Amino acid sequence: MASLQDTAFSFLDLVAVREGGTVADALANALATARHVETLGFTRYWLAEHHNMPGIASSATSVLIGYIAGGTARIRVGSGGVMLPNHAPLVVAEAFGTLAALYPGRIDLGLGRAPGTDPATMRALRRDRMESVDDFPADVAELQRLLGPAQPGQRLVATPGTGSNVPIWLLGSSLFSAQLAAERGLPYAFASHFAPRLLDAAVDLYRARFRPSPTLAKPYVAIGVPLVAAPTDDEAQYLASSVYQRVLGILTGQRGLLPPPVQGFAEHLSPQERAAVGDFLAAAVIGGPDTVRTGLQALHERTGADEFILVCDVYDPALRLRALDIAAAARARG
Template identity: 60%
Template structure:
C-alpha cells in the first residue's frame, strides 16, 4: 500500500467569495463542498477565521461550523483555526462546547497564535481587552481547563463546554507553536499551504519536544497543502492562475475576491511579485492525477506526515469539486 493510501486526507476551506458572487453563495458552496467531501471519504473539513477580508466569508467560524454540522452526517468539522488572541478563552470554550454537545465526536478546535488581522481590525475585535500572541500558552491552558472535567471549587465553568474534552490542535506557520504542541502532547498542524519555508524544521522541533499526554501518546502531524488538480497538467496550470491572482492581491493590499483564471500571468505581476507568490505556493500540488500522485508520495516520504489538509482556491465551484474528486481517486 502506498504512503498516500495510508494517509488521512482533509479539506481546509476559506468560504471564498467570487468577484461576481456574494457571501451567501460562498457559504452555500462551503456546505456543498463539505457534503461532497463526506461522500468522498475525507476525514475532516475545517474552516478558518479571517476578518476584514472581502473575499473570505468564514469570519464567524463557530457559527459556520454549526451550519455545516447540521447539514452533514459524519465528517469531522473544525476550525483551522480560531485565532485565540482575538477571543476570551471562556467564549471559545462555550462556543465549541455547544457544538460538541450538539454534534458529539465530530468537532475539532484548531487554535492559531496570530491575530490574523491588521491592527485596526484587531482593535475592533478586542476593544480594550488586553491580549496578544504572547498570552497564547496561558490562554491554551485556560481553554483546556474549561473543556476538561470540572474540578472542586472551580469558580468559572463553561456551560456547555465543561467535560466535553473537545480535541485541541495547535496550528502554526513558525516554530513557536510546534514546540508548544510538542510539550503539551497535542496534535500539530503546520500551515505549509501558505508558509512552507520552515516546514521541515517545525516538524522536527515538534517531534523532538513531544511529551505523551492524556490525548496523544505519540506525535501527530498534519500539513496544509494547496491543491489544483485537473484532468490534465495544462488545465491545472490554467486554473491555478486564479489562486495566483488572489495572493498577488494580498501582497498588494487589494481586494481578495476570486477572479477568473487567465491564459497567462505575464503582465499581471512584477518579477519580485512572481517570486513572492511562488514562495507562498512552494508546496502546491498543481497538475493532472499522475503528477499530483507522484508529488504527494515524495512529500509524504520526506515528512512522514500523518495527515494532509488541502486547500483548493479555484474560481469555478465545479472545478473545486473536481479537484477533490481527483485527489480522492488517487488513494
C-alpha cells in the same frame, strides 16, 4: 513509513467569495464541498477565522462550523483555526462546548496565536482587552481546563463546555506553536498552505520534543497543502491562475474577491512577482492526475505527515469538486 494511502485527507475552507458571486453563494459552496469530501472519505472539514477581508466569508467561524456540521453526517468539523488572541477563552469554550453537544464526537478546536487580521480590526475585536500573542500558552491552558472535567472547587465553569473534552489542536507557521504543541502533547497542524518556509524545521522540532499526554500518545502532524487538479497539467495551471492572482493581491495589500482564471497569467508576471508567488505556494500540488499523485507522494516522503489538509481555491465550484476527486483518486492509487 506509511504510504500515501494511509495518509488522512481533510479540507480547509476560507469560504472564498467569488467575483460575480455573493456571500450566500460562498456559504452554499462550502456546504456542497463539505458534503462532497465526506463522500470521498475525508477525515475533517475545517474553517479559518479571518476578519475585514472582502473575499473571505468565514469570520463567524463557530457559526459556520455549526452550519457545516448540521448539513453533513459523519465528517469532523472544526476551526483551522480560531485566532485565540481575539477571544476570551471562556467564550470559545462555551461556543465549542455547545457545538460538541449538538454534534457529539465531530467537533475540533484548532487554535492559532496570530490575530488573522489588520491592527485596526484587531482592536475592534478585542475592545479594551490587552491580549497579545505572548499570552497564547496561558490561554491554551485555560481552554484545556474549561473543556476538561470539572475540578473540586472550580469557580469558573463553561456551560456548555466543561467535560466535553473537545480535541484541541495547535496551528502555526513558525516554531513557537510546534514547541508548545510538543510540550502539551497536542496534535499539530502547520500552515504550509501559505507559509511553507519553516515546514521541515517545525515538524522536526515537534516530533523531537513531543511529550505524550492523556489525549495523545505519539506525535500527530497535519500540513496544509494548496491543491489545483485537473485532467491535464495545462488546465490545472490555467485554473491555478485564480490562486496566483489572489496570492499576488495578498502580497501587495490588494485583497479582493476570488477572480476567474486568466490564460497565460503567470507568464506575464515579473521575475520578482513569480518568485514571490512561488515562495508562498512552495508546498502546492498543481497538475493533472499523474502530477498530483507524484506531488502528494513527494510531500508525504518529505514530511511523513499523518494528514494532508487540502486548500483548493478553484474559481468554478464544480471544478473544485472535480479537483478533490482527482486528489482522492491519487491517494487511492498510493
